[in-house]
Amino acid sequence: MKSPVEKLREARDLSDGELRELIESGAYDDELRKSADEVRREHYGDKVYLRGLIEFTNYCKNNCYYCGIRAANTGADRYRLSKEQILDCCKEGYALGYRTFVLQGGEDPYYTDDRICDIVRTIRADYPDCAITLSIGEKPRESYQRYFDAGANRYLLRHETANPEHYAKLHPGSMSSENRKRCLWDLKEIGYQVGSGFMVGSPYQTTDDLIADLRFLQELQPDMIGIGPYITHRSTPFADMPSGSAELTLRMLSILRLMFPYALLPATTALGTITPTGRELGLQAGGNVVMPNLSPTTVRKKYDLYENKICTGEESAQCRNCLEMRVKSAGYQVVTDRGDVKRS
Numbered sequence: 001m002k003s004p005v006e007k008l009r010e011a012r013d014l015s016d017g018e019l020r021e022l023i024e025s026g027a028y029d030d031e032l033r034k035s036a037d038e039v040r041r042e043h044y045g046d047k048v049y050l051r052g053l054i055e056f057t058n059y060c061k062n063n064c065y066y067c068g069i070r071a072a073n074t075g076a077d078r079y080r081l082s083k084e085q086i087l088d089c090c091k092e093g094y095a096l097g098y099r100t101f102v103l104q105g106g107e108d109p110y111y112t113d114d115r116i117c118d119i120v121r122t123i124r125a126d127y128p129d130c131a132i133t134l135s136i137g138e139k140p141r142e143s144y145q146r147y148f149d150a151g152a153n154r155y156l157l158r159h160e161t162a163n164p165e166h167y168a169k170l171h172p173g174s175m176s177s178e179n180r181k182r183c184l185w186d187l188k189e190i191g192y193q194v195g196s197g198f199m200v201g202s203p204y205q206t207t208d209d210l211i212a213d214l215r216f217l218q219e220l221q222p223d224m225i226g227i228g229p230y231i232t233h234r235s236t237p238f239a240d241m242p243s244g245s246a247e248l249t250l251r252m253l254s255i256l257r258l259m260f261p262y263a264l265l266p267a268t269t270a271l272g273t274i275t276p277t278g279r280e281l282g283l284q285a286g287g288n289v290v291m292p293n294l295s296p297t298t299v300r301k302k303y304d305l306y307e308n309k310i311c312t313g314e315e316s317a318q319c320r321n322c323l324e325m326r327v328k329s330a331g332y333q334v335v336t337d338r339g340d341v342k343r344s
């Protein structure tokens with residue numbers, strides 16, 4: 001009889017019951033990891049793509065219960081980068097070999113569509129060979145269209161959890177799973193390469209929720225899927241909730257690799273935060289992307305979605321070298337490439 005791992009690899013799917021077994025039992029972990037690594041090598045060889053992350057504002061109008069930069073956290077030290085500072089980050093990143101810039105921020109009304117379009121247009125003109133990724137939350141479809149027309153190619157918006165009832169336990173009533181999903185479909189229709197994803201071990205999450213996440217991703221077929229462990233932040237309503245585990249995150253990463261062989265799967269900073277070699281383990285579990293920080297060191301600590309975030313003291317060049325070493329030690333190679341998705 002075939003093991004569930006073999007079945008998943010061949011069919012890229014399993015029944016809910018089989019997925020449940022895989023998610024809840026550690027018994028298949030070795031086989032799962034080995035199989036996921038083989039599949040990533042079939043599709044992407046030993047390449048690891050870099051995305052230069054520019055966290056340009058930690059102002060946010062939302063109040064997600066898990067997030068350290070939620071509006072109600074009056075203890076957060078807020079900052080915004082100017083257009084010039086953002087362009088300086090791109091310049092430094094380009095010199096370090098990055099060919100994708102990810103502009104990420106809270107939902108900050110200061111950055112109107114006009115301001116975002118102006119920044120995107122300038123980066124597009126200065127770096128025609130680079131991909132521009134936005135990660136600035138939920139917007140009306142018209143805004144997404146405007147950013148796209150200005151030159152943005154990709155958009156990251158995690159669905160966080162696909163089950164609307166679970167979503168409602170993580171977010172205030174002003175936010176909905178339905179609107180989140182609407183945004184993702186709009187982004188896809190407009191022509192963005194879309195990244196979605198979820199937290200592993202978020203408060204109240206059940207195995208059924210994780211299965212719902214996989215089912216939603218099967219519908220959406222995103223280009224990138226970002227997952228990381230939920231990590232507790234003391235100044236949130238979830239201060240007393242335990243963090244998620246590296247073990248389950250790695251298991252979910254491998255499952256994602258087998259279900260979505262073509263996907264770009266980052267070994268996330270949250271995974272590197274929960275355990276010191278988390279990113280290396282993430283690559284070995286099927287990941288093929290890392291997202292080093294390009295923000296000025298003066299603001300890094302302030303983008304604290306969760307506690308003890310790594311890479312807040314290092315210069316961009318230090319992170320670049322550190323990651324190159326880590327990627328090599330895990331058995332892979334950093335490439336200087338836009339790293340577009342390879343669907344086949």
Ligand code: 5AD
Nearest residue numbers: 066067158199229230231270305306
């Ligand atoms: N722990 C882990 N991940 C978090 N995020 C936000 N807050 C936390 C936290 N406390 C993730 C969300 C968001 C992404 C930018 O960071 O999934 O989409």
Ligand code: FES
Nearest residue numbers: 311314319322323
């Ligand atoms: Fe930033 Fe290692 S990647 S210090």
